[in-house]
Amino acid sequence: MFNRFLASIGIGSATIDTLLEKPRYMPGEEVRGVVKIRGGNVEQRIETIQLSVMTEYIRESNDHKYTQHGEVGRFHVCPPFTLNAGENREVPFSFQLPHQTPLTIGRAPVWVKTELDVRGGVDPGDNDRIEVIPTPAMNTVLEALSLLGFRLRKAECEYSSRLGGRMPFIQELEFVPTTQFRGQLDELEVMFYPSDRELELVLQIDRRARGLSSFFAEAMDMDESFVRTRFTNEQLTAGPNELAHQLADIISRYA
Known part of the structure; x- marks a missing residue:
């Protein structure tokens, strides 16, 4: 009875360790691995094993920026079962990495959080960082x-x-022009919205101030245009040179 009480507060309870098949993934790719579970000092009822794809994003309140954890996707990988005291068990899993998973460039960590839902006890967990390319x-x-x-x-x-x-968040890739659009734009922000068949982009085109009217427009954030455009997988197979011409035409219309 005392061991059961200790397990309910996390002492002598089950422990878990998640092993991923590899450390690097693309959005939309299948993630495979195994959750290794070791029973504690008493028998425990496991309601489910939950895997969550997590990241961090920036929020702003009263001119103060702070970091918050954000969930990209959540997956339940097994039905309820009873874990005996001292038992070792392996639970294989697979799930599709959500298309909207941020790329791990800049300040955008991504990790897989594993949680064991233990009835009447403290839920043990594990975090595994991954690279998203x-x-x-x-x-x-x-x-x-x-x-x-x-x-x-x-x-x-x-x-x-x-x-x-x-x-509640989106990854923004901020680019600065160095050649063709250097005198026309301050910056270009790109947001990806991928799917199986196409890639949607949102372009935030920030025009450079030119003249007094442009200066006031910049001061009032009226110098920015948001443009949505879609490219099918077939269009993208034409290669970066062809796509560069299309993007240049779009950007030029709002520069």
Whole structure:
């Protein structure tokens, strides 16, 4: 009885260790691994094993910025079961990494959080960092922007109830022009909205102030345009050179 009480407050309870198949993934890719569970000093009822894909994003309140954890996706990987005292058990799992998972560039960590839902006890957990790299479609866009002279300056996940979709945040990739658009733009922010068949982009085009009217427009944040555009996988297979021409046409209309 005393051991059961200790387990209920986390002493002598079950422990877990999640092992992922590999450390690097692309959004939309299948994540596979195994959760290793070791029973504690008493038998415990496990309601479920929950895996969550987590990241961090920036919020601002009263001119103060702070970091908050954000959940990208949540997955339950097994039905309820009874874990005997001292028992070792392995639970394999697989899930699709959500398409909206941020890329781990700049200040955007991503990790898989594992939680064991123990009835009447403290839930043990485990965190495993992963690297999230661009998909081939995203790489085509990034290469096209490089051809147009845009250099990545910053990448952050920021709170946005309007642009985040089902999530309260969105990853913004901030580029500065170095050649073609250097005298026309202050910066270009790019947001990815990938899916299986296409890649949607939101471009935030920040025009450089030119003249008094442009100066006042900049002061009132009226110098920014938000542009949505979509490219199918077939269009993206044409390569970065062709895409660079299309992006240049779009940006020029708002520069």
